[in-house]
Amino acid sequence: MNAPVLQISDLVAGYGAADVLHGIDLHVGGGEVVCLLGSNGAGKTTLARCVAGLLKPRSGSVTADGDRLDGLAPSQRVRRGIALVPEDRGLFGGLTVADNLELGGFRHGRRHAVDRLPLVMDIFPPLASLLRRSAGTLSGGEQQMTAIGRALMADPRYLVLDEPSLGLSPGMTRQILKAMRALADDGIGIVLIEQNAALALGVSDRAAVIQRGRIAVTGSARTLMSDPMVIHAYLGGRGSV
Amino acid sequence: MSETAQFLITGVVAGAAYALLSLTWALVRKVSGQLFFLSGSMVVLGVLGTNALTERGWPMAPAVVVVVASAGAVTFAVDVLILRRIARQTELSGTLVMLALAFAMDELLSLGFGPEPRQLAPAVPGPPVSFLGASLQRQQLLIVAATAVLITALVLAGRSRWGKAMRACAENPTGAMLVGIHPTAVRTVGLIIAAALGALSGVLLGPVAAMGASSGFLLSLKGFIAAALGGWGFLGATVAGLFLGLTESLTAGYISSDLKDVVSLALLLLVLLGKDSIRLRRRVRNVRVSDDRREAPLPSHSVTD
Numbered sequence: 001m002n003a004p005v006l007q008i009s010d011l012v013a014g015y016g017a018a019d020v021l022h023g024i025d026l027h028v029g030g031g032e033v034v035c036l037l038g039s040n041g042a043g044k045t046t047l048a049r050c051v052a053g054l055l056k057p058r059s060g061s062v063t064a065d066g067d068r069l070d071g072l073a074p075s076q077r078v079r080r081g082i083a084l085v086p087e088d089r090g091l092f093g094g095l096t097v098a099d100n101l102e103l104g105g106f107r108h109g110r111r112h113a114v115d116r117l118p119l120v121m122d123i124f125p126p127l128a129s130l131l132r133r134s135a136g137t138l139s140g141g142e143q144q145m146t147a148i149g150r151a152l153m154a155d156p157r158y159l160v161l162d163e164p165s166l167g168l169s170p171g172m173t174r175q176i177l178k179a180m181r182a183l184a185d186d187g188i189g190i191v192l193i194e195q196n197a198a199l200a201l202g203v204s205d206r207a208a209v210i211q212r213g214r215i216a217v218t219g220s221a222r223t224l225m226s227d228p229m230v231i232h233a234y235l236g237g238r239g240s241v
Numbered sequence: 242m243s244e245t246a247q248f249l250i251t252g253v254v255a256g257a258a259y260a261l262l263s264l265t266w267a268l269v270r271k272v273s274g275q276l277f278f279l280s281g282s283m284v285v286l287g288v289l290g291t292n293a294l295t296e297r298g299w300p301m302a303p304a305v306v307v308v309v310a311s312a313g314a315v316t317f318a319v320d321v322l323i324l325r326r327i328a329r330q331t332e333l334s335g336t337l338v339m340l341a342l343a344f345a346m347d348e349l350l351s352l353g354f355g356p357e358p359r360q361l362a363p364a365v366p367g368p369p370v371s372f373l374g375a376s377l378q379r380q381q382l383l384i385v386a387a388t389a390v391l392i393t394a395l396v397l398a399g400r401s402r403w404g405k406a407m408r409a410c411a412e413n414p415t416g417a418m419l420v421g422i423h424p425t426a427v428r429t430v431g432l433i434i435a436a437a438l439g440a441l442s443g444v445l446l447g448p449v450a451a452m453g454a455s456s457g458f459l460l461s462l463k464g465f466i467a468a469a470l471g472g473w474g475f476l477g478a479t480v481a482g483l484f485l486g487l488t489e490s491l492t493a494g495y496i497s498s499d500l501k502d503v504v505s506l507a508l509l510l511l512v513l514l515g516k517d518s519i520r521l522r523r524r525v526r527n528v529r530v531s532d533d534r535r536e537a538p539l540p541s542h543s544v545t546d
């Protein structure tokens with residue numbers, strides 16, 4: 001058995017003629033939260049899409065526990081334990097929250113959904129009263145909980161979250177990040193793409209800053225919190241959280 | 242009284258037929274966002290294919306199985322070769338390609354089976370039964386019963402895991418991929434079921450109406466009218482199909498049979514002008530239709546899958 005790690009190696013990807021990512025190396029182990037920071041347009045979402053199989057990289061590779069994922073469709077990657085909560089949340093607006101969650105475990109069959117649902121309810125208690133609502137009518141925070149809950153229904157080994165705090169209050173963000181930390185402590189590897197660096201670094205083990213498609217800085221979350229560039233660009237010039 | 246009963250019965254039988262047709266449209270729209278102009282051709286294939294095989298001495302049952310399977314296979318081939326490739330294009334070009342395919346299919350049917358309309362032998366022979374003073378062919382009873390069974394099955398299937406997966410693909414193809422659904426597979430399965438349903442309708446209707454290669458287009462159009470009138474949901478399509486059948490039959494009975502297509506085409510105009518007839522859709526939704534929803538968004542498959 002290979003070490004439990006999601007490994008991104010020398011990944012080059014882009015749209016049309018232009019490259020957006022120019023050789024990204026990044027890994028996340030089981031039980032770890034890796035925070036990925038970067039300004040708008042740096043390529044964070046592009047990287048997430050490559051990991052999930054939504055975008056075909058031009059070169060480089062993504063492996064999960066030693067298995068190459070290249071060429072696998074998103075649906076096949078879900079089966080290998082990769083889950084992405086996309087930036088736009090990707091919910092099925094016309095279906096109920098319960099249906100959205102049930103479909104999250106689509107790969108595992110009917111029985112699985114029944115077993116797994118209470119676990120997700122534990123992490124996001126507010127969902128329990130929203131199950132009958134159609135997902136399109138939820139507030140931003142409720143949608144985000146549904147989206148993350150749906151991803152968790154697949155019982156992922158690696159979870160990529162593309163800006164989960166988008167549009168959420170600091171309180172809500174804190175709550176979600178805390179839940180993610182707890183999931184990592186249970187053994188899941190999490191890539192946390194965030195703009196809200198102060199909060200995100202607080203729950204992360206390691207972090208990387210992506211700039212114009214390259215990893216500019218990487219290190220432990222603690223180190224990055226005191227990195228002058230990170231403080232200047234992401235922590236509003238203040239030295240601590 | 243017995244005259245009215247006769248018109249009503251004819252209307253219900255025609256309505257059952259239109260309901261089946263409109264279900265094929267609703268299903269294809271759900272899984273692919275496309276307009277299934279091939280639906281009428283599949284009905285005709287059901288009639289002509291079954292007729293050709295039974296004339297060669299095949300028993301009914303295997304003939305039906307082979308014909309229904311061929312309809313599925315033909316649609317699968319058309320999907321792989323053409324429909325899938327136009328899925329990302331605009332609705333207009335997709336519609337034009339579908340129309341062209343339907344005409345091509347009708348010409349192929351004419352080439353393969355000859356241009357003459359054919360009628361099938363009834364699956365349930367025997368004298369007509371009388372009902373409320375009207376006489377009812379046994380085949381007509383079979384049509385209504387089989388339609389009820391097929392529609393119930395489809396509605397139940399729509400509420401199953403796979404039905405939800407189909408809806409998920411129409412709602413958000415990317416989201417569907419991310420939960421492990423293969424949108425291309427789902428749309429192919431949906432198209433094949435629709436084609437098979439079309440051919441099966443042909444087998445059911447063949448004994449009460451003669452159909453030939455040139456019948457396909459008007460049948461398709463009737464299916465579209467009912468589906469659009471019903472708001473593209475399964476139950477809505479069923480109700481609208483019955484409504485269309487009854488309207489036609491009463492018009493033909495009390496006014497003139499020359500007017501029956503005019504009436505349904507006038508309904509088509511109403512549908513198009515009224516943007517899928519919002520009012521009827523609401524009413525249908527109020528009787529609780531879980532699979533009836535807003536106009537299906539045309540999926541934009543942004544990804545190689």
Ligand SMILES: Nc1ncnc2c1ncn2[C@@H]1O[C@H](COP(=O)(O)OP(=O)(O)OP(=O)(O)O)[C@@H](O)[C@H]1O
Pocket residue numbers: 015016020038039040041042043044045046047087
């Ligand atoms: N579908 C696309 N076609 C062409 N270019 C794209 C596409 N999607 C993204 N880009 C470009 O790729 C670059 C990286 O985009 P990406 O979405 O990965 O950035 P990001 O780091 O996620 O930014 P944000 O913080 O704003 O979400 C940007 O310059 C963007 O304009």
Ligand SMILES: [Mg+2]
Pocket residue numbers: 044045046087162
């Ligand atoms: Mg982004």
